[in-house]
Amino acid sequence: SAVISQKPSRxxxxxxxxxxxxxxxxxxxxxxxWYRQQPGQSLTLIATANQGSEATYESGxxxxxxxxxxxxxxxxxxxxxxxxxEDSSIYxxxxxxxxxxxxxxxxxxxxxxx
Amino acid sequence: AxxxxxxxxxxxxxxxxxxxxxxxxxxxxxxxxxxxxxxxxQGLQLLLKYTSAATLVKGINGFEAEFKKSETSxxxxxxxxxxxxxxxxxxxxxxxxxxxxxxGTRLQVFP
Numbered sequence: 706s707a708v709i710s711q712k713p714s715r716x717x718x719x720x721x722x723x724x725x726x727x728x729x730x731x732x733x734x735x736x737x738x739w740y741r742q743q744p745g746q747s748l749t750l751i752a753t754a755n756q757g758s759e760a761t762y763e764s765g766x767x768x769x770x771x772x773x774x775x776x777x778x779x780x781x782x783x784x785x786x787x788x789x790x791e792d793s794s795i796y797x798x799x800x801x802x803x804x805x806x807x808x809x810x811x812x813x814x815x816x817x818x819x
Numbered sequence: 820a821x822x823x824x825x826x827x828x829x830x831x832x833x834x835x836x837x838x839x840x841x842x843x844x845x846x847x848x849x850x851x852x853x854x855x856x857x858x859x860x861q862g863l864q865l866l867l868k869y870t871s872a873a874t875l876v877k878g879i880n881g882f883e884a885e886f887k888k889s890e891t892s893x894x895x896x897x898x899x900x901x902x903x904x905x906x907x908x909x910x911x912x913x914x915x916x917x918x919x920x921x922x923g924t925r926l927q928v929f930p
Contacts, residue, residue, distance in 0.1 A: 799863075807865065809865065810862040810863040810864070815860070
């Protein structure tokens with residue numbers, strides 16, 4: 706399985722500001738995903754990060770709020786823009802390489818917005 | 820459309836007792852099914868996966884799950900709970916390129 710790292714591991718931010726989260730994988734992967742896990746909740750897929758093209762967003766998530774970059778097959782960033790306290794969550798990236806949806810997750814970024 | 824239902828948001832067992840975490844799926848095609856575990860302040864770790872090769876799947880840390888098509892279930896079991904098993908457990912079904920997660924079950928283990 707791939708080794709995935711995320712930066713930062715946690716942050717406390719002021720409302721109205723933006724935070725960029727980085728996801729780095731130790732090998733090339735086909736698919737990269739970004740999830741949100743609100744306190745005490747399950748995981749919700751934000752978007753699929755596509756290499757060389759715009760990310761594919763799930764219903765309820767928009768590019769202006771969650772811009773995503775994926776410049777190569779081992780790296781992606783998620784920006785949480787114009788933050789509000791409702792954005793306080795754990796943000797996780799995951800990767801998949803096979804045809805059976807098996808995904809491996811990074812350690813997550815714990816975001817608190819004041 | 821695919822969906823996953825986990826019955827019981829909290830399960831409590833004594834150390835050494837059987838662990839049973841329930842997962843039912845809805846799928847219009849043969850599914851890929853997964854169990855993940857999340858320890859406090861950590862990401863998700865894959866416990867086991869069903870990919871149609873065998874109905875009884877063995878995973879890490881002594882966990883296993885049985886795929887029962889007639890019951891559309893994929894329950895997770897462990898014969899003897901250990902204190903270190905206390906965590907959040909998520910069942911997931913594969914859908915196109917994505918995973919659809921259940922709402923999770925928090926397992927507590929008492930001495």
